[in-house]
Amino acid sequence: MTSPFAANFTPDDAAVLAGQLWVLADPARLRIIHLLAVRGAMANRDLEGPIGLTQPTISHHVRILREAGLIVSTQDGHCILRELDRAALRKLALAIDPAVRR
Template identity: 35%
Template sequence: MPKQALPVVDLRAVACCPPIAVRPLDAGEAETVAPMFKALGDPVRLRLMSMIASAPEVCVCDLTPAFELSGPTISHHLKVLREAGLVDADRRGTWVWYRVRPEAFRQLAVLLQLPATADETVA
């Protein structure tokens, strides 16, 4: 069975989505954000994302030793994060440096916002 390639998400092309607590997503909105959630749904990618997000930028040479995985496997996971629109990368010499795309995380944060409940506002 052939592997399904994830489309590269262009966050500038879509002003997505009001909070899901405001109204249900339509099919197009769901297709826009699903690759980001799918990318973050893997424990290795979630850890990589956490490592990248905790610094202004991170060299792949600093990411790889944190895992008991081969370099090509780490590269695959980083590619998935890039294609989902969560990180940007720049090659500098032999190394690739990664940084978070803040607009992607702002978009996910807006999507996941819940209105304050009466219990939360009384505290």
């Protein structure tokens, strides 16, 4: 399996992916990513208990994950749900290891 970047892994591609890896280097953000992967879309308030952090801290980490393009937000009535951007995570995984299955 080839990388989505093939032979054109540009400095810009590397910068974006390095930023995403930096974002994932935080234990709380990794736990949020894992919960969203296992449970699907969740509201910030639903992340508080399992992660063990306060609402403001969860919001801070969610904002960083969203700005890095790793999660997306959708409106569900009065609630904002967070979910993984699976395409972005797949692209990140393939850049690291092109043998990862699509």
